[in-house]
Every structure is written in C-alpha cells, then in structure tokens.
Amino acid sequence: MPEPITGRRARRARRPRAAWLGWLFAAPAVVMYAAFVLRPLTLTVQYSFYDWNGIGASKWVGLDNYRRLFTDSELFATIVHAFELIVFFSFVPVLLGLFVAATIRGIATSRLATVARTVLFLPQVIPLVAAGIMWSWLLSSTGLANELLSAVGLGRLTRAWLGEFGTALPAVGIIGAWVLVGLCTLLLLAGMSKIDPALYEAARLDGAGPVREFFSITLPSLRQEIGVSVTVTVIAALASFDIVYIATQGGPGNSTMVPGLEIYYLAFSEREIGMASALAVALVILVLACVLPVQRLTRDGSR
Amino acid sequence: MAHGLINRPLITAVTLAALLTTAACSAPGSDSDTGGANASAAPVTSATCGTGPVTLKGYFETGFPLPKSLSDEFTKQYPNVKFDIREDQFAVITQNAPRVLADDPPDLMRLPQVSELVKDNLLKNLDGYATAFGWDKWPASQLEQMRVSSAGERGSGPLYAMGLNFSMTGVFYNKKLAAQIGMTQPPATLADFDTLLQKAKAAGLVPINQFNGGATGGLAFPLQNLMASYGDPAAINQWIYQKSGATIDTPANLQATQHLEKWLKAGYFSSDINSQDYATMMSRFIGGKNLFIFDGDWESGNLDKQMAGNAGFFLMPPAQAGGKQAAMSAPLTYGISSKAKNADCAAFFLNWVATNQQARDIAVKVGGSHPMGPSDAYMPAVQEGTVTASTLTAGATIGKDNGAMDFIANATGAIYAKSWTPQLQKLAAGQQTPDALLKSVQKDYETQVKN
Structure with a gap:
C-alpha cells in the first residue's frame, strides 16, 4: 500500500524542523489516524485477498477478486460511469464557478454579490440526502422540470428523468453539479481576492477589456485554486455515493451504478466482503491516479 | 536534524509494517463459533x-x-x-x-x-x-x-x-374504474384479463401502476403471477428453494416473460414505472389514478380504510378456464x-x-x-x-389448489437487488429481451448459490 506513504511524505516535507518531541504532540492525532484511517485501510487491503461473507470462515483467493474487476463487465461499467460523472461533478462546476466568481467580483461592492454568494453556497450547507430527495421530486414525471417543459410547449420532451436509461446518469450529474458549483465559486472568489488590484489597474491602462483581464490575470493567478477545485470535485465524482443512493439507487438497470454504491451492495447485500474490498482498493488507486497529476500540474508554476 | 530526516521514513515503514502484521496475521472471520447451535433439536418440554x-x-x-x-x-x-x-x-x-x-x-x-x-x-x-x-x-x-x-x-x-x-398476493382493483369499463367480475382466464387491460387502455385509463424504480423491481409480482399461470408453481418453488438442477429458464417462464413484455409494449403500465417507488404506486392507486396494482394483503387493512368499499381483490387468473390458481404467499x-x-x-x-x-x-x-x-x-x-x-377467501382457494409459492425475489439474498431489479427495469425500457433476461438471472443465481 504505497498511497498513504506518498501522501504523508508530501505533507511532512513541508516541516523540516520537527524534532521527535513533536511526535508527542502529534500523538493523539496519530493514534486516531492510525485507528480510524490506517487500520481500516490495511484491513481492506487484507480482506481484498479473501473470499469472505463477513461472518463465517474466509478463504484465501489471492488476486482473484482483482481479476474479476477487469473481467466482470458489470463492475467495470461502474468505473466508466464514475468517469462520466467527472464531466458533471468537475468540469461543469469549475467552469461555471470561474464565470460566476468573475461576475461576482465585478459587482463586489453591491449587495447583490453577497446574496449571490449565499444562494450559490446554500447547496453545500444542505445535507446531500435532502438535496437528493428534493431533486428526485423536481425530476419526477410530475415534477417541476416536466411542468416547466409543458408550460413552454415542450410537452413531448417530458419524461421521468431519473427513470430512463438515457437520462438517468446525466440527471444525477446535474444534481452533483448543482451541489458543487457553490463550493467552486467560493474557492475561486477567495483566490481572486488575493490578486493584487494593481495588476488589473495596469492592464486597464494598457487597454485590456474584461475578457483580456480574465484570461491574462485572473486565470493564471487562480492556478492553485483551480487545482484544489478540480481535485475536490474529481474525488467527489469518483467516490460519489449519497446523491446516487438517494436519487436512483443505481437504477434503472444499473445505468447509474457507481463504484461507491457497488461496494456497498457487494458488502451488505451480496455479502462479498472480499470483492467489495478489492473494488474499494481499486477505487483508492484510481482516485490517486487521477488526483496526483492534477496536483502536480497546478502546483509547479506557483512554487 | 539529519538524524530526524533519516529516521522519519524508517518510523513510517516500521509503523506500517507493524500495522500490517497485526492486522494480517489471521484470516478474517471464524468458523469455530456456535457449531452446536444447529444440532439442538431435542424436544423442549418446558418452553x-x-x-x-x-x-x-x-x-x-x-x-x-x-x-x-x-x-x-x-x-x-x-x-x-x-x-x-x-x-x-x-x-x-x-x-x-x-x-x-x-x-x-x-x-x-x-x-x-x-x-x-x-x-x-x-x-x-x-x-x-x-x-x-x-x-x-x-x-x-x-x-x-x-x-x-x-x-x-x-x-x-x-x-x-x-x-x-x-x-397472500394478487391483483387489487378500483371498483369504480372497473365499472367504467364494464368489468363486473374478476377475469376467469388470462385472455379475459388481457381484454380488460386493453379496454382500460382504450378508455384512457392507466391500466396498471407498479413500482419498479430505483432499487425496486416490482414487475416481479406480475411476472411471477404470469409464470404460475403458464406453468407449475411447484417448479418455481424448486428454483426458489435452491434445489439442485432447478432453473428459471424454462419454456413456460419464457412464455410468461414474453407475455409481460407484451403488456409493457402495449402500454398497460404507466410510462414512468422505472422511476415509480412503492409509496407512489400506493398513493396513485388510492387516489383513483389507475385500475390495477399487483400487491399483497398486507395492504388489505389500509385499503379497507382509505378506499372503503371501492377496492377489490382477485387472484391471478389461470391460462385456461377452470385451471388451478397460484399466488405468492x-x-x-x-x-x-x-x-x-x-x-x-x-x-x-x-x-x-x-x-x-x-x-x-x-x-x-x-x-x-x-x-x-x-x-x-x-x-x-x-x-x-x-x-x-x-x-382471506383467496387464501382458501390457494390452499385447495396447492398453489402457494415463495417469491422469486427470495431465492438468494442478492438475487432481487442484483438480478431481478436491473433486469426487469431493462425489460421495461425495452433494453432486454425475455430470453436473455431469464438466462442472465439464471447465471447470477448459479454463481450466488455456489458461494
């Protein structure tokens, strides 16, 4: 299990003068971390080599569970779905967040900016379960989305958005985008407030318009914040569980099944703890494989 | 300082190694436990x-x-x-x-x-x-x-x-809506039932609401009823009981699944069944929005209260007139x-x-x-x-016909969530054929029974 070592080494490199006495101060946190993060992680890795139902005797099966990950099309499909969700959970909120944050910064002094910030951040405050329930009402066959469509004469487009194979995954994606847009906006706004106003003034003196300002000053200065936003949202997409669980439970016909949900079903309904653990380990590696390059890419320039 | 720098990776490695060994030295689970529990079958005289x-x-x-x-x-x-x-x-x-x-x-x-x-x-x-x-x-x-x-x-x-x-399970119907299409008594054969569904559709009613959304595969109710109309309920029980060699992929069950597909294609179910949950089905039925639902008598008391005098119940009719009847019970x-x-x-x-x-x-x-x-x-x-x-009367009929079946959803712990539900949702969306549905369920069943 190389992944936690990498993570810890990176963090520790920032603190060159820690004496071993420091460990004493860190001890409570280290103990908690070991008990609630490292130990479960280690056990998960261990279980992934067994065929075990969680109660009875277990059988060592080596890499069989991992082999099944690549041969079982149903399991592999869940990983594909997770990548499709990245578009909605990551790209849409970051792009939209950039646009909204730039707009809000433009009207920073007005009261509207405060209202907009609050409204956009609200989805982050609402529990995801509540958001999921709310959206499943909005998107139901008699929900607001369909009523609006009918009202503007698009009645033939109405459908049970979460109940049809073609639309269920994008519909779940939109819920995620709605939740995450506020977080991205806030992160990016905070980043923008750190940019030296003199830069904008200089640009304006040189005759730059708002678009040029955005691409030449705002965007490059936000490199780190964008990195954080992308990292957080990509993790949210790959490890998604609650929104999907509430809105569709993976249905219809597995069309919205994601790894997080599959792990849960494998462990608790199929009682295949070994297979569930193997998928969980694979998911950890996948998340790291996606997130580490993003981190490296967005860090280099500013350091 | 150099001392610290050298030691840190070492400490990490040692800690992790220690964690790994303490966690991994024994295989998870145990088999020594409660071995005797199953054996205690001696009569208990003073319970x-x-x-x-x-x-x-x-x-x-x-x-x-x-x-x-x-x-x-x-x-x-x-x-x-x-x-x-x-x-x-x-x-x-x-x-x-x-x-x-x-x-x-x-x-x-x-x-x-x-x-x-x-x-x-x-x-x-x-x-x-x-x-x-x-x-x-x-x-x-x-x-x-x-x-x-x-x-x-x-x-x-x-x-x-x-x-x-x-x-006891079967078909519940709304008496007022039934009168609208001239249904005066429960259908005697499957063909009669088909006619009623078609009449309801023609009259602009929603013939059937059935929960089939999210993690629910309520189409298993009509499907198993159809299976028992076409075939032998005892054979279905053999499959549910995991008797060796039992299969769900039989000619009679294929006919039943094709019949269900025919109903789906004819629009006898509401178009949003793949997003309909149990509560939605019940509230629509109680609200008089549709003619039939496939459900069980755990709702009898509720329906007698909320639709007093307006709800009826019949057992799934047999394929041939006078044939034996069966129900999930x-x-x-x-x-x-x-x-x-x-x-x-x-x-x-x-x-x-x-x-x-x-x-x-x-x-x-x-x-x-x-x-x-x-x-x-x-x-x-x-x-x-x-x-x-x-x-309750239906219970007597089923007893006489020896037609009680367990649910096909109960065959294994995971067969409902992992096989019936997604497969029936695919069938409802026209993304699965009856033949492939049964073959796929049978394949999952065999893996699960082996485990």
Missing part, C-alpha cells in the same frame, strides 16, 4: 416465559404495526414479560441481519431470506419447539419455506423461523438468534401468536393476513365485501 421478569429483545420491521400490537397484547396477558424493541426498515434489516444476529443477538427478529443465515449458524433450530408445541401438525405448507436442509436447500429439513401470519418470518438469551420465551410467544384467540384477531385486523396455525383454528369474523375478506 414458557416463567414467572420472573423477562425482557425479550426484539428487532422488528418499522412501518408495520402488527408485531408491536402483538407484543403489547402479550405483555397484557403475561405482565412479567417486557419487550425491548428496535425497529428498522426491511432493507436495513436485510443488510444488518448477519451482523446483528452474531454480535447483538435478539430473542426475536424479523428475518429476510433464511438460507444464508442458517449456513452461518446464526439461527436457532426450532424443531424442538415445533414438536413440543405441535407445530408439526399444522398444514405443512405453512412452515415449508422456513425449513432448510443440511445441504442448504429450503423447503425441507429443520425449521429455522416462524411466521406471525402468512401473506409467504409467512411473515420471525426467528430466534442462535445466541438468544430468552429463546424459550420467544418460542412461547411465537406459539401464542398462532394459537391465542386475541392474537389471531390482531393478526387479521392489524396485519390483514391469515394467521398461522392449525387449519381448524379459530378465525375472527370479517365484514363481507371488504378487501380483507376477499384476500
């Missing part, structure tokens, strides 16, 4: 609750008032017995069952499909109580679904659970943990539920279903014309 204070630990299903009403009445009759009840939704109970039975053993627990729990020695063998209380003299079909043989097949062998009552299973502290008292309670007059009244009035027990036992009077009356 009572005694006279001293007893607290029965119960783990019941939330949303159904029956177990609570029964336990209240029991405490009234036996004041020394108190109940400590924890409630969860059935889906949660299903997921928790093995761990709760192992770590926090209840005396009485609402059970999901039992075969896997029996394999893990988590349930008490009730044969001793069965002999002592005379349960073995009841109609055998009542207890059949709760017997598990040593080979892991259900339907025969020692008894591992008991029912509070047994449910299952006990409301409760079991005793193999580690339960008050097993005797819990067994006494289960026997009381089936034999005490007040308890049988409650089973019908609150539960809406037929009580367990001997066939000549006391039956509470039920008002003519109610849904409850028709579901």
Whole structure:
C-alpha cells in the first residue's frame, strides 16, 4: 500500500524542523489516524485477498477478486460511469464557478454579490440526502422540470428523468453539479481576492477589456485554486455515493451504478466482503491516479 | 536534524509494517463459533416465559404495526414479560441481519431470506419447539419455506423461523374504474384479463401502476403471477428453494416473460414505472389514478380504510378456464438468534401468536393476513365485501389448489437487488429481451448459490 506513504511524505516535507518531541504532540492525532484511517485501510487491503461473507470462515483467493474487476463487465461499467460523472461533478462546476466568481467580483461592492454568494453556497450547507430527495421530486414525471417543459410547449420532451436509461446518469450529474458549483465559486472568489488590484489597474491602462483581464490575470493567478477545485470535485465524482443512493439507487438497470454504491451492495447485500474490498482498493488507486497529476500540474508554476 | 530526516521514513515503514502484521496475521472471520447451535433439536418440554421478569429483545420491521400490537397484547396477558424493541426498515434489516444476529443477538427478529443465515449458524433450530408445541401438525405448507436442509436447500429439513401470519398476493382493483369499463367480475382466464387491460387502455385509463424504480423491481409480482399461470408453481418453488438442477429458464417462464413484455409494449403500465417507488404506486392507486396494482394483503387493512368499499381483490387468473390458481404467499418470518438469551420465551410467544384467540384477531385486523396455525383454528369474523375478506377467501382457494409459492425475489439474498431489479427495469425500457433476461438471472443465481 504505497498511497498513504506518498501522501504523508508530501505533507511532512513541508516541516523540516520537527524534532521527535513533536511526535508527542502529534500523538493523539496519530493514534486516531492510525485507528480510524490506517487500520481500516490495511484491513481492506487484507480482506481484498479473501473470499469472505463477513461472518463465517474466509478463504484465501489471492488476486482473484482483482481479476474479476477487469473481467466482470458489470463492475467495470461502474468505473466508466464514475468517469462520466467527472464531466458533471468537475468540469461543469469549475467552469461555471470561474464565470460566476468573475461576475461576482465585478459587482463586489453591491449587495447583490453577497446574496449571490449565499444562494450559490446554500447547496453545500444542505445535507446531500435532502438535496437528493428534493431533486428526485423536481425530476419526477410530475415534477417541476416536466411542468416547466409543458408550460413552454415542450410537452413531448417530458419524461421521468431519473427513470430512463438515457437520462438517468446525466440527471444525477446535474444534481452533483448543482451541489458543487457553490463550493467552486467560493474557492475561486477567495483566490481572486488575493490578486493584487494593481495588476488589473495596469492592464486597464494598457487597454485590456474584461475578457483580456480574465484570461491574462485572473486565470493564471487562480492556478492553485483551480487545482484544489478540480481535485475536490474529481474525488467527489469518483467516490460519489449519497446523491446516487438517494436519487436512483443505481437504477434503472444499473445505468447509474457507481463504484461507491457497488461496494456497498457487494458488502451488505451480496455479502462479498472480499470483492467489495478489492473494488474499494481499486477505487483508492484510481482516485490517486487521477488526483496526483492534477496536483502536480497546478502546483509547479506557483512554487 | 539529519538524524530526524533519516529516521522519519524508517518510523513510517516500521509503523506500517507493524500495522500490517497485526492486522494480517489471521484470516478474517471464524468458523469455530456456535457449531452446536444447529444440532439442538431435542424436544423442549418446558418452553414458557416463567414467572420472573423477562425482557425479550426484539428487532422488528418499522412501518408495520402488527408485531408491536402483538407484543403489547402479550405483555397484557403475561405482565412479567417486557419487550425491548428496535425497529428498522426491511432493507436495513436485510443488510444488518448477519451482523446483528452474531454480535447483538435478539430473542426475536424479523428475518429476510433464511438460507444464508442458517449456513452461518446464526439461527436457532426450532424443531424442538415445533414438536413440543405441535407445530408439526399444522398444514405443512405453512412452515415449508422456513425449513432448510443440511445441504442448504429450503423447503425441507429443520425449521429455522416462524411466521406471525402468512401473506397472500394478487391483483387489487378500483371498483369504480372497473365499472367504467364494464368489468363486473374478476377475469376467469388470462385472455379475459388481457381484454380488460386493453379496454382500460382504450378508455384512457392507466391500466396498471407498479413500482419498479430505483432499487425496486416490482414487475416481479406480475411476472411471477404470469409464470404460475403458464406453468407449475411447484417448479418455481424448486428454483426458489435452491434445489439442485432447478432453473428459471424454462419454456413456460419464457412464455410468461414474453407475455409481460407484451403488456409493457402495449402500454398497460404507466410510462414512468422505472422511476415509480412503492409509496407512489400506493398513493396513485388510492387516489383513483389507475385500475390495477399487483400487491399483497398486507395492504388489505389500509385499503379497507382509505378506499372503503371501492377496492377489490382477485387472484391471478389461470391460462385456461377452470385451471388451478397460484399466488405468492409467504409467512411473515420471525426467528430466534442462535445466541438468544430468552429463546424459550420467544418460542412461547411465537406459539401464542398462532394459537391465542386475541392474537389471531390482531393478526387479521392489524396485519390483514391469515394467521398461522392449525387449519381448524379459530378465525375472527370479517365484514363481507371488504378487501380483507376477499384476500382471506383467496387464501382458501390457494390452499385447495396447492398453489402457494415463495417469491422469486427470495431465492438468494442478492438475487432481487442484483438480478431481478436491473433486469426487469431493462425489460421495461425495452433494453432486454425475455430470453436473455431469464438466462442472465439464471447465471447470477448459479454463481450466488455456489458461494
């Protein structure tokens, strides 16, 4: 299990003068971390080599569970779905967040900016379960989305958005985008407030318009914040569980099944703890494989 | 400083190695546990609750008032017995069952499909109580679904659970809407039923609402009913009981699945079934939005209250006129943990539920279903014309035709969530053929039974 070592080494490199006495101060946190993060992680890795139902005797099966990950099309499909969700959970909120944050910064002094910030951040405050329930009402066959469509004469487009194979995954994606847009906006706004106003003034003196300002000053200065936003949202997409669980439970016909949900079903309904653990380990590696390059890419320039 | 820099990776490595070895030195799980639990089948002659204070630990299903009403009445009759009840939704109970039975053993627990729990020695063998209380003299079909043989097949062998009552399923209909399309009596054959569905469709009604969204595959109800119309219910039970060599992929079942596909293609189900949950189905039916639903008599009491006089019930008609009828009918299973502290008292309670007059009244009035027990036992009077009356009568027909089936969703612990639900949702969306559906379910079934 190389992944936690990498993570810890990176963090520790920032603190060159820690004496071993420091460990004493860190001890409570280290103990908690070991008990609630490292130990479960280690056990998960261990279980992934067994065929075990969680109660009875277990059988060592080596890499069989991992082999099944690549041969079982149903399991592999869940990983594909997770990548499709990245578009909605990551790209849409970051792009939209950039646009909204730039707009809000433009009207920073007005009261509207405060209202907009609050409204956009609200989805982050609402529990995801509540958001999921709310959206499943909005998107139901008699929900607001369909009523609006009918009202503007698009009645033939109405459908049970979460109940049809073609639309269920994008519909779940939109819920995620709605939740995450506020977080991205806030992160990016905070980043923008750190940019030296003199830069904008200089640009304006040189005759730059708002678009040029955005691409030449705002965007490059936000490199780190964008990195954080992308990292957080990509993790949210790959490890998604609650929104999907509430809105569709993976249905219809597995069309919205994601790894997080599959792990849960494998462990608790199929009682295949070994297979569930193997998928969980694979998911950890996948998340790291996606997130580490993003981190490296967005860090280099500013350091 | 150099000292620290060298040591840190070392410490990390040592810590991790230590963690790995402590965690990994033994294989997870154990097999030494409760090996003797299954063997205790000697008659228990003195299973009572005694006279001293007893607290029965119960783990019941939330949303159904029956177990609570029964336990209240029991405490009234036996004041020394108190109940400590924890409630969860059935889906949660299903997921928790093995761990709760192992770590926090209840005396009485609402059970999901039992075969896997029996394999893990988590349930008490009730044969001793069965002999002592005379349960073995009841109609055998009542207890059949709760017997598990040593080979892991259900339907025969020692008894591992008991029912509070047994449910009956079929077709509920809205009488007002039925009158609109000229339906004066329940259909006598499958062809008659088809005609009614077509008439309802032509009259602009929604013929059937059925829950089939999210993690629910409610189309399993009409599908199994159709299977029993075309084929032999005993063969379906063989499959559910995991008898060796049993298959769901038979010509009769293929005909049934094709028939269901025909209904779907003809638009007899509401177009949004793949996003419809159980509560939506019920509220639409009660609100008079559609003609039929496929459901069970656990709703009888509810429908008699909310649609008084306007709800009817019939059993799925046979393919040929005068043919035998069949229905999914299952006990409301409760079991005793193999580690339960008050097993005797819990067994006494289960026997009381089936034999005490007040308890049988409650089973019908609150539960809406037929009580367990001997066939000549006391039956509470039920008002003519109610849904409850028709579901109880239907129970008699099924008994006569020997047509009781367990649910195809109960064949294994995961078959419903992992196979029937997604496959039926695909069928509803036109993304799966009947033939491939049955083959796929059969393939999953074989893997799950092997495990």
